[in-house]
Amino acid sequence: MTSAQFRAIIVGGGPVGLTAAHALSRAGIDFLMLERRPNVVVDAGSNLVLLPMALRTLYQIGLRSVLESVSSPLGTINRIDHRGHDLGDMKWFELDKENFGVHPRVISRHDLTKSLYEGLSADAQAKTLPNKKVSSINKTSDGVVVACADGTSYAGSIIIAADGAHSLVRDCMRTLALEAGSPDVNDEKPFLTTYRALWLRFPTSISSALQAGTTCETHGRNLATQLFAGEDTAVIGLYERLDKPTRERIRFTESDQDELIERWADLPLLRNEKLTLRDAYEAKIQAGLISLEEGVVQHWSWDGCVVLAGDAAHKFTPSTAAGCNNGIIDVVALVNELHKVIEEVHVSSKGLESVPSRSQMAAAFKTYQDARYLAVTTGQKLAANVTAMATWQTGVHKFLDRCIFSFQSLQRFMANHEASKIAQTPVFDFFEGEEQTAGRVPWAAPTTLKVN
Ligand SMILES: Cc1cc2nc3c(=O)[nH]c(=O)nc-3n(C[C@H](O)[C@H](O)[C@H](O)COP(=O)(O)OP(=O)(O)OC[C@H]3O[C@@H](n4cnc5c(N)ncnc54)[C@H](O)[C@@H]3O)c2cc1C
CATH class of the missing domain: 3.30.70 (Alpha-Beta Plaits)
Structure with a gap:
């Protein structure tokens, strides 16, 4: 497949934007990534825990050995109260290993962004532009134009907004929807x-x-x-x-x-x-x-030309380490759809055309949001509950946290219940690889096996 005339502009070069750069490269889709910071590799921010679902994706794009060399597997979670009294252990990470074959790993934001950036080919790295603070977006008859604070502008077919919780692109998307009199207008302050x-x-x-x-x-x-x-x-x-x-x-x-x-x-x-x-x-x-x-933003795309991913679309408390992990999976679901629709157009036009229409893109974006919405809203509520439990928001939370959750059999029951949902997580479906994260619970969508 070729998609020479189609170009995605990724706004934001955080973990989600960089994962999108990998995915689009693998899909043969032209892209440009604009990041406002002077460097794509960041040396700030909290470390992150990567869960099996995101590890599986990152391993699929070939980053297993580098990630394993710069991250550490996590084991039993000890718990204490404010006075240091034991509240019992949590075995979630060991149960993850049993269910999906890998321990969650902790990694610094620097090492994650460095591994993602350096894992791109030289050609793909050249498409990631630092010092590009996007200041506005405009729709044109056949695509979009993104303007940056330094006076430059870039034309593309679609914008993938990976610009974080305070997404400028999401704000612009809302203005476009309001101006068009659309009923699909997001809340001004969705979080x-x-x-x-x-x-x-x-x-x-x-x-x-x-x-x-x-x-x-x-x-x-x-x-x-x-x-x-x-x-x-x-x-x-x-x-x-x-x-x-x-x-x-x-x-x-x-x-x-x-x-x-x-x-x-x-x-x-x-x-x-x-x-x-x-x-x-x-x-x-x-x-x-x-x-x-x-919170979770209600509408993740606008008119087949702008689409949200990662923190721009949803924001979790960090208690379940799910924000970045879900953002990475957004990229999987989104680029699977993009690849599919571009290929369909290419095949149906007998190789003459590779730019889907706005309505085809809008349909692809809807399928993407539908594929992710339930998992993300449930995950966001779970994270909120776990934070409420850890901060003893009510007497019930305190009781459950102190007296109930340390029971290992209950943890196993809950982890198994959760695992059946996690197993539904998508994987890139347009390139071959080997399943590298296999445990007790089979993934609903297996990695396409290499044909020898
Ligand atoms: C304390 C803490 C701990 C956390 N721990 C975990 C964890 O263990 N596991 C986990 O999965 N998640 C965790 N998270 C959540 C995680 O940090 C986010 O979900 C993740 O960073 C989202 O990635 P992103 O790429 O969508 O957004 P971001 O990381 O916010 O990246 C957005 C990028 O866009 C750029 N940008 C913004 N505006 C513009 C613009 N106008 N033009 C150009 N570029 C722009 C920014 O500079 C940035 O590089 C934690 C969060 C916090 C606060």
């Missing part, structure tokens, strides 16, 4: 913020108890932490409930961060080991205080 998060990276050398794979959560009223240790650095995510939920964007200051640390300085981060929040903060390599938006 609600109930918690804020402090992420904090520090060297594992500050405590001998911090081995690669060490995982511990501290739970209690209105505040919970999650600690994941890699080889050299560990990260904690601290989630604190705000006084009042808000749809406004909040920007926190250094002094908000210092004040938060001061208030929770003695919070224990590990079971049976003296490591407090203050210890971690004093040794910090990087930290940031951000708001945790939550």
Whole structure:
């Protein structure tokens, strides 16, 4: 298949935008990726846990060995309360390994974006442009034009918005829908913020108890932490409930961060080991205080020319480590549809045409959203419930968290129930490979086997 006249413009070069660059390259679809930062490889932000569904995708595009060399498998999750009392262990990660053949892995954002970027061919890397802050988008008779703050502009057939939770493209898409008098107009502020998060990276050398794979959560009223240790650095995510939920964007200051640390300085981060929040903060390599938006955008595309993926479309609390993982799977579902519709047009025009019409693209985008919407809305609610449980939002949450969830048989029951849904996760269906993540639960869509 060739798609010489069709070009996708990816806005945003985070994990989802970079995965889209890989997928489009593999699909033979021309693209351009515009990233506002000066470098595509970032050295900031919290570490991320990659779950079997996203690992499967990343392994499928050939990144297994590089990712395994820069990430650490995670094991049992220890849990304690604010006073350091044991709340029992969670075995989710071991159960993931049993069900899907791989342990979830923790990786820094730097190593993830570096692996994704360096895994692209030289030709594909040349299509990823840093220092390109998109400032507006326009629809033309046969496609779209994207304008950047530096005065440049780029024409394409479609825009894939992978520009994160505060997506400018999503805002532009809303304006286009309003101007067209469409009933499919998204809420202006689709996400609600109930918690804020402090992420904090520090060297594992500050405590001998911090081995690669060490995982511990501290739970209690209105505040919970999650600690994941890699080889050299560990990260904690601290989630604190705000006084009042808000749809406004909040920007926190250094002094908000210092004040938060001061208030929770003695919070224990590990079971049976003296490591407090203050210890971690004093040794910090990087930290940031951000708001945790939550929600799922109602309409993921506009008029067959703009489509949302990743945090631009949905935002989770990090408690189930699902935001980026789901964003990566969005790319799978979206590029499967793009590949299919472009190929159909190409075949039906006997190789003369490879640009689908707006209505064909709109139908492909709808199929993509339909394929993802249920998984994403359920995942977002699950993440919200897990955060509520860890922060003891009600007496019931506290009771369940302290007295019920440590039962291993219950965890197994729940993990198995969840596994049957995870097994429905799509995989790229347009290139061959070998199944690299196989466990007790078969994937509904198997990886296409290499024909020898
Ligand atoms: C504390 C914390 C812990 C987390 N832990 C996990 C985890 O363990 N596992 C997990 O799966 N998820 C986790 N997440 C969620 C995860 O970080 C996001 O889901 C993920 O980063 C989304 O990727 P994305 O590429 O869609 O958006 P982003 O990572 O936000 O990337 C968007 C990119 O677009 C660029 N951009 C924005 N606007 C423009 C513009 N106008 N023009 C050009 N470029 C633009 C940005 O510079 C950025 O590079 C966590 C989140 C937080 C806050």
